[in-house]
């Protein structure tokens with residue numbers, strides 16, 4: 735196996751009540767595991783076995799849809815688990831907060847833009863906060879695409895990610911995507927986001 739499902743830093747129920755244990759377990763053991771396995775099967779015996787996931791995504795236009803969807807799914811969920819924590823929430827600090835204030839005006843304004851991006855993404859996809867050569871930008875992508883991909887309309891390094899596929903929230907929130915988005919801010923690990931920003 736070239737790519738491995740990363741270990742979760744917390745238990746399935748650790749993000750309760752914001753993200754429920756059953757959703758976490760299915761999301762990680764079924765969805766994320768499937769993207770990982772499908773990616774490994776798709777690259778078996780090809781030169782991609784020697785490449786990092788970042789390298790693969792940066793040249794994704796040369797690959798099949800199977801590799802695009804599953805490579806994106808593998809990377810996006812790795813990031814998603816990493817920037818959440820049961821001790822999360824609150825507000826960003828330091829250089830990251832300064833950059834947020836410079837590029838959006840305030841943390842509240844960033845949340846507003848991010849919530850709008852997550853709410854208006856039609857169907858399945860992701861909302862992002864990305865670092866584009868030092869400038870912070872909020873956007874969203876469809877399916878398992880992400881801003882690292884050479885096919886992305888807006889490119890940059892993702893530092894904050896929110897999965898807005900129905901599988902990420904439907905068991906607890908049903909069609910109320912906005913409640914899930916609001917709840918997400920309580921589990922954001924700003925220290926991790928700040929590290930990715932630097």
Ligand code: MN3
Nearest residue numbers: 765897899902
């Ligand atoms: Mn997902």
